[in-house]
Amino acid sequence: MASTISANVDGDTASKLKRVASLENRSVSNAVSSAITVFIGLPKGVRDFLLELNAEDDQESINKLGREMMAAAARVRLEKATRDLASEHVLGKADQGASEIDLLEEATALSRAAAGRK
Template identity: 80%
Template sequence: MSSTLSANVDGRTATKLKMVASMENRSVSNAVSSAITVFVGLPKGVRDFLLELNAQDDQDTIIRLGREMMAAAARVRLEKATTDLASEHRFGGPQDASSEIDMLEEAKALTCAAAHRK
């Protein structure tokens, strides 16, 4: 069940929101809905810190945190994909890739094998 909410934002935020929605080919309503979903899913300490950075207009730190979050997300995706592939037991190597080193070695072996086939 969905609920309709109303919020007031300053002109700068509204402009940025419209730009983001446009760049992502989304409606403003969809972008707001996604933002709210992500925001309420974060721990309170993280929400508070992000709001503090925004209030201080600390764009350098916001950009740095964004890059670090993207790097962390990429690592998590790689780990999940590697674990999923290892669980299929289709690629040889250790069947119980339980450590990150094992997973990285298997990923390297798969990459090298793919490069040699080309």
């Protein structure tokens, strides 16, 4: 069951929100809902630090933190994809605790197979 929540933001924040929603082909309501979901899912210390950086208008630190978060997200996605592939047993020897040489041979075989399909 959905609940309606209202919030007051300054004009600059409202403009940024509308721009982000437009760029992502989302409604403002959907963008706000997603932002709230993400925000409340973060540990309090992280939320407080993000609000502190925003209050200080420390865009350099915000951008640096964003890049580091994207790198961490990419690592997590890669680890998840690797686990998913291993659980499907599509990697041959790699599924059974293969050595680095075995993994390289498997990668070479997969690359050759992919090149042959082109």
